[in-house]
Amino acid sequence: MDSLTAREPELAARLAPQATLPLDALRLRSLQAIGILCGLAAGVWLGAAEAPTKLVTLGLSPVVVSLAMVVGVFLARWSLPALLQGTSHVGADLRQAPHLIVWAVLAGCLWAVANTLTIFAVRDVGLSIAFPLWNSNSLLGILWGIVLFSELRGADWRRWFGVLGGALLMFAGATALAIASSAQAAPRDAVRGVIAALTAGVLWGTMYIPYRKAYLTGMSPLSFITFFTVGELVMMSAIAVTFSGGVTPLWRELAGAREVLFWLLLGGFVWVIGDLFQQYAVKYAGITRGIPLSNTNQLWGMLWGILVFGELRGGSEGLYLKVIGGSLVMALGACVIALSSVRGSEHVRWQQAAAREGERYRVDPAYTRASMAGREMHATTSRRTWLDWLLVGVATATLIGFAAVARAPAIAVRWEWAAALVLVMLIALASCGVALWRTTRFN
Amino acid sequence: MTDDSQRRWYVRVLRDVQFWVPVVVLLGGLLVLRWIH
Numbered sequence: 001m002d003s004l005t006a007r008e009p010e011l012a013a014r015l016a017p018q019a020t021l022p023l024d025a026l027r028l029r030s031l032q033a034i035g036i037l038c039g040l041a042a043g044v045w046l047g048a049a050e051a052p053t054k055l056v057t058l059g060l061s062p063v064v065v066s067l068a069m070v071v072g073v074f075l076a077r078w079s080l081p082a083l084l085q086g087t088s089h090v091g092a093d094l095r096q097a098p099h100l101i102v103w104a105v106l107a108g109c110l111w112a113v114a115n116t117l118t119i120f121a122v123r124d125v126g127l128s129i130a131f132p133l134w135n136s137n138s139l140l141g142i143l144w145g146i147v148l149f150s151e152l153r154g155a156d157w158r159r160w161f162g163v164l165g166g167a168l169l170m171f172a173g174a175t176a177l178a179i180a181s182s183a184q185a186a187p188r189d190a191v192r193g194v195i196a197a198l199t200a201g202v203l204w205g206t207m208y209i210p211y212r213k214a215y216l217t218g219m220s221p222l223s224f225i226t227f228f229t230v231g232e233l234v235m236m237s238a239i240a241v242t243f244s245g246g247v248t249p250l251w252r253e254l255a256g257a258r259e260v261l262f263w264l265l266l267g268g269f270v271w272v273i274g275d276l277f278q279q280y281a282v283k284y285a286g287i288t289r290g291i292p293l294s295n296t297n298q299l300w301g302m303l304w305g306i307l308v309f310g311e312l313r314g315g316s317e318g319l320y321l322k323v324i325g326g327s328l329v330m331a332l333g334a335c336v337i338a339l340s341s342v343r344g345s346e347h348v349r350w351q352q353a354a355a356r357e358g359e360r361y362r363v364d365p366a367y368t369r370a371s372m373a374g375r376e377m378h379a380t381t382s383r384r385t386w387l388d389w390l391l392v393g394v395a396t397a398t399l400i401g402f403a404a405v406a407r408a409p410a411i412a413v414r415w416e417w418a419a420a421l422v423l424v425m426l427i428a429l430a431s432c433g434v435a436l437w438r439t440t441r442f443n
Numbered sequence: 444m445t446d447d448s449q450r451r452w453y454v455r456v457l458r459d460v461q462f463w464v465p466v467v468v469l470l471g472g473l474l475v476l477r478w479i480h
Contacts (some may be wrong), residue, residue, distance in 0.1 A: 063480075099452040106465050111470040120479050148461055192479055199475040206468040209461060243480050361455055 025344060032341050034439050035285025038277040039293025041339065041432035044272030044425050045335060047300025050118070050131065051308065054266030060260070062119035063240045064253045068261050070236040071406040072268020077229035079395035080272060081222035082388035084126070084442055093223035096367045100214050101227045106358040108231025114203035116239055122195025126311055129299040129323070133197035133329055136174050139167050140205025140250060142337075145287035149212050150353040154345040157169035162340030163288050169333030171293065176326030177298045208287045211279060216354040217363055218371030221279035222442060262406035265399060270425075277432060280440075286342060286350065300421070302327050307417040 052069065082089060094101070114134070121130035142163060152160055214224045244250035248266035254261070274297065281290030302323070305311040312320060341348075351369075358368045436442060456462055 099456050102453065102456050103462075106462075106469070110465060110469050110472070113469065113476055117472070117476055120476075145462075194477065196479050199472055203472045206465045209465055213461070239476070283478070345456060360459065361452060 006340070028342070028347055030439055031284045034436060035078040035283070035290055036293060036338055036341070037432050037435055038283035039285060039290045042274045042277035042281055042294035042297065043296035043298075044086050044300055044428040045277060046294060047302075047304060048421065048425055049136040049267050049274055050122075050273035050297075051302050051304045052197060055151060058255050061244065061253055063116060063243045064257055065119050065238050065264055066112070066116040067250075068257070068264035069252070069268040069271065070102075070232050071114065072265030073272050073287050074181035074233045074268075075265065075395040075398055075436035076269040077225045079392045080276070080312030081226050081306050082384070082391040085220070085222050086384050086388050088385065089220060090223045090226050092243075093219050097214075097217050097219055097361065097363050099361050100217060100219050100224065101187040103210040103213055104224050104227035105231035105234075107207045108228040109235040110203045110207040110210075111237035112230070112232045112239065115209070116236070117200040121193045121197035121200065124189040124196065126305070130193060130197040132297060132298045132327060133172050133194060134200040134204065135295045135298045135330070136171065136198065136201040137203075137208075137335070138203035138295045139171060140202060141208040141287045141291040142208050143168055145212065146344065147226070148209060149287070150349040151286045152346065153349040155340075155343065159343075159346070161339050164289070166333040166335070166340070167336035169336065170295075170330045171333075173326040173328070173333065176322050176329065181198040193396060195389045199423055208282065208291060209280050213357060215279070215283035215371070216350070216368070217357045217361065218354075218368040220371075220442070221276060221283060224279065226275065248329070258402075258405055259407040260409050262399070262402035263409060265402055269399070273429065280436060285442075289338055289341065292337040296331055296334055299331050299388075300326060304421060308414050310412055310414065 052065070081087070118130060118134055121134065124130075125133075142151075146153075152163060212223075215221070240250050241247055244253060274294075278290065278294040281294055284290070284295070312323060354366065354368050358361070360367055
């Protein structure tokens with residue numbers, strides 16, 4: 001990693017003067033607002049995406065649950081970019097920064113392992129407890145943002161205090177929930193579940209290194225996720241085959257679970273929409289702000305767990321206090337971090353970090369600069385090709401096929417609460433999607 | 444982008460210290476997963 005202060009004069013001399021020109025204040029504010037809005041929308045959608053992991057309580061193997069979700073993710077990640085921008089945009093990004101394929105595939109591998117661990121965690125300590133524990137990933141993300149990408153450098157003491165104080169609040173909330181977990185589950189299961197959830201947090205926290213690297217360099221989130229999903233599917237398939245004892249036993253398990261596979265595919269699809277918002281949040285608000293905000297998914301996950309699936313029913317008053325209190329403290333920490341928005345002096349350091357990345361990998365500085373401002377290097381009109389429509393068609397047909405053989409899972413669900421939460425998701429999607437399109441054209 | 448840099452981007456990835464951080468974390472995660480399973 002680079003020591004910015006030591007290398008700054010040398011760096012400034014080598015960079016093109018326009019590489020670190022401060023962004024127009026109005027534009028910076030609007031990109032920050034978009035980043036924050038995307039973080040909040042990501043929270044709503046990512047929280048809902050974890051709901052299908054409850055199917056593990058039906059006796060489905062965690063790796064089967066995770067593999068089916070990854071297939072849903074794969075379908076969404078190839079079809080959504082094709083629908084929104086067209087695959088020609090992905091090709092253009094690839095030509096500018098081919099090295100990011102490796103980073104995207106690596107991030108996908110991290111995601112697949114983390115997601116499988118979360119399913120073990122849900123099985124052992126429940127959704128309400130496991131969720132905030134793996135959301136400790138934001139603490140690690142903040143660390144990587146500061147150490148590797150110059151985030152918070154050049155920020156005043158209030159912003160440092162806001163981000164670090166918020167991180168400590170989140171840690172305190174997570175600790176309260178970990179203590180509550182030991183009261184709810186058998187000790188062996190609780191330890192295993194807590195370790196699984198915390199390890200998932202470390203993997204996801206580290207996954208933000210590739211994310212930030214890609215967005216500092218200039219890649220569009222829609223392009224990044226296209227390659228990300230290849231790593232995800234390959235890693236998840238390898239884990240599933242290994243843990244199931246071979247291809248044939250895995251196939252048997254999948255065939256046996258075909259009536260609920262649709263819900264898992266749908267969970268993967270929902271996760272992709274949340275993750276897309278999260279990636280735009282990282283791009284425009286940075287890791288230090290974007291990730292804690294998207295981690296408000298913990299609250300939405302808790303709402304799904306308690307309102308829709310009736311978790312914690314019959315628990316003691318003390319347990320409720322620990323779980324709800326811990327969650328609220330974590331959410332408060334996230335809010336404090338979110339309010340510590342980026343100012344011009346810090347944004348210049350982001351630009352310097354971006355210029356360093358560009359220089360390291362020989363990326364066109366104009367491409368990086370345009371992306372930092374939420375614009376395209378060359379204005380192009382998005383035309384869909386037959387390939388784009390083919391991708392969208394195959395993904396849609398696959399989902400319809402699985403929906404045709406699907407049955408409602410035999411677990412207690414309060415559908416009226418599920419409908420209310422889905423309505424909130426749609427409102428978040430529409431409002432944030434429109435704002436993102438108007439400001440950045442999804443770049 | 445020049446032909447030379449297109450050929451050598453993978454070398455730059457391998458020489459980037461930041462690349463090895465997620466690689467090590469991934470291997471650690473796989474070990475924990477194996478233990479839990």
